[in-house]
Each structure stands twice: as C-alpha cells, then as structure tokens.
Amino acid sequence: MSAPPYKEPENLKARIKESYDAIAPEYNAWTIAHSPVRLEYLDRLIALLRPAPSDLASPDGPSPAPLRILELGCGAGLPVTGRLLQELAPVHVTGNDISTSQLDMARQSLGVHGEKVADGVTTKVDWVESDMMTLSFPDATFDAVLGMYSVIHLPREEQAEIIKRIAQWLKPGTGYFLANFAENPMPGIVMKNWLHEKGWMFWSGWGVDGTEAKLADAGLEKVISKVEPDSVDKSNFHWVVARKPAAT
Ligand SMILES: C[S@@+](CC[C@H](N)C(=O)[O-])C[C@H]1O[C@@H](n2cnc3c(N)ncnc32)[C@H](O)[C@@H]1O
Numbered sequence: 399m400s401a402p403p404y405k406e407p408e409n410l411k412a413r414i415k416e417s418y419d420a421i422a423p424e425y426n427a428w429t430i431a432h433s434p435v436r437l438e439y440l441d442r443l444i445a446l447l448r449p450a451p452s453d454l455a456s457p458d459g460p461s462p463a464p465l466r467i468l469e470l471g472c473g474a475g476l477p478v479t480g481r482l483l484q485e486l487a488p489v490h491v492t493g494n495d496i497s498t499s500q501l502d503m504a505r506q507s508l509g510v511h512g513e514k515v516a517d518g519v520t521t522k523v524d525w526v527e528s529d530m531m532t533l534s535f536p537d538a539t540f541d542a543v544l545g546m547y548s549v550i551h552l553p554r555e556e557q558a559e560i561i562k563r564i565a566q567w568l569k570p571g572t573g574y575f576l577a578n579f580a581e582n583p584m585p586g587i588v589m590k591n592w593l594h595e596k597g598w599m600f601w602s603g604w605g606v607d608g609t610e611a612k613l614a615d616a617g618l619e620k621v622i623s624k625v626e627p628d629s630v631d632k633s634n635f636h637w638v639v640a641r642k643p644a645a646t
Pocket residue numbers: 411414415418429436470471472473474476478494495496497500528529530531545546547548551552
C-alpha cells in the first residue's frame with residue numbers, strides 16, 4: 399500500500415513569517431558563522447555577471463550596463479544583498495522577504511527604497527515584503543535571481559513552480575539562478591523550537607536528482623550542481639548555479 403500524500407502544515411506561510419519576525423535577531427547572529435559557503439557561491443555568481451577587467455576582451459570599454467538582480471528571501475540583507483550592491487554596481491537589487499522584521503533590519507543596514515550615486519555609479523535597492531510565490535515580473539527582467547536558504551522554506555510543489563517562474567524572469571543567454579536546496583528528498587519537515595522558543599520552522603525539497611530534474615524541466619542549464627558541507631553544522635546543502643540559455 400502506498401503512503402498517503404504529504405499534507406503540509408496549515409497556515410504555513412503565516413507561521414513562517416511569524417517565526418522569522420520573532421527570531422530575526424537570533425537567526426542573523428547565528429547565521430554569521432555559516433557565511434563562508436554562501437559567500438563562495440555568491441562570488442562565483444558575481445564573477446559570471448561582472449568578469450574581472452583582465453578577463454574582458456577590451457577592458458577599457460564603456461562603463462558596464464546596470465544589472466537587475468532579484469533576491470528571494472533576502473533576510474536582513476547582510477552579507478549577501480550588501481555584497482551584491484557593492485560588487486555589482488551599477489545595479490538595481492530587488493530584495494524580497496516574507497518577514498517584516500527581516501526587511502526592517504535590511505532597511506536599517508542598507509537603506510530605504512531609492513537610488514544612490516557614488517563616484518558616478520548608481521546603485522538602487524528596493525524591498526518587497528511578500529510571499530515569493532505572489533511576485534510577478536515581465537519575462538526577461540533579471541540578470542540574476544538568488545534564493546539563499548529561502549526557497550527551501552516553500553512546499554516542494556511550490557519550489558518546482560518558482561523554478562519555472564524564475565526561468566521566465568531571467569534574461570535569455572545571460573541570466574543566472576543561484577540557490578541552495580535540500581540534499582535529500584523530503585516532502586516536508588517541521589521543527590518547533592528552531593534557534594528560539596518561537597522558532598517554528600518548515601523545510602522541504604526534492605533532493606539533488608529531483609531538483610536537477612525541475613531545473614531541466616524549466617529549461618535552465620546546469621553550470622554548478624554540488625553538495626557542500628556547511629562550515630559549522632553537519633548539514634549539507636545542494637548548491638546550484640543555472641543559466642537561462644539563449645533563445646533559439
Ligand atoms: C534562512 S533565512 C535566509 C536569509 C538570507 N537569504 C540569508 O542567506 O541569510 C530564510 C529567509 O527566507 C524568508 N522566507 C521564508 N519563506 C519565504 C517566502 N515564502 N517568501 C519570501 N521569503 C521567505 C524568511 O523570512 C527568511 O528571512
């Protein structure tokens with residue numbers, strides 16, 4: 399007899415939002431030690447988006463065009479959103495998160511909506527508080543979409559759906575997706591006191607083969623697909639960089 403289909407917890411999104419609103423300071427203090435792997439992959443993405451001048455055919459060419467970046471579940475914006483703004487300028491980053499507290503902290507660290515011009519180079523950041531599943535953008539809007547430790551909070555049917563949407567939002571030929579996923583298939587797990595007594599939390603995933611299949615189904619090409627041990631915990635994550643191929 400086959401197992402009954404997994405039923406996700408009720409009010410899932412509201413409970414995740416409520417938890418991150420309550421535990422944001424604890425999460426952000428805890429996650430600092432976990433930054434090395436995330437920053438290693440971020441730097442790989444940055445190198446794909448903004449090659450070093452020495453790697454360019456004509457390094458003295460015109461100033462680079464502004465990049466459009468979407469960060470899903472950006473949290474409090476440090477270190478990742480801050481590094482995107484610093485390293486990719488000129489750039490326009492849209493930072494999305496479901497948690498009011500996380501985005502309040504991001505605004506405090508990195509500024510409110512709007513543009514900054516320093517040395518003639520423009521950076522712009524805007525913050526969008528919502529479930530990432532409610533976002534909508536025209537096709538081919540973004541040079542990159544990131545989801546660091548955030549897409550894993552969606553039920554896995556939604557993970558498959560957001561991968562398809564991300565593929566639509568990326569620019570053909572030059573658009574990249576960077577995210578980490580669960581190493582092993584899991585329909586859904588809940589922890590009731592993650593990092594804090596108010597830290598009710600949910601994660602799910604398709605596992606390495608399943609996530610690779612979802613990326614391929616969405617028409618994304620594999621650039622990197624690797625399981626990495628965390629620098630602190632025993633937990634492993636499946637790290638992915640995928641590219642939207644040029645339109646044929
Ligand atoms: C583990 S934290 C990661 C934060 C940040 N990306 C980082 O690397 O530190 C997960 C973040 O995803 C956000 N999140 C969870 N579910 C979300 C959803 N459905 N839509 C948007 N953000 C979500 C949480 O509020 C939280 O800030």
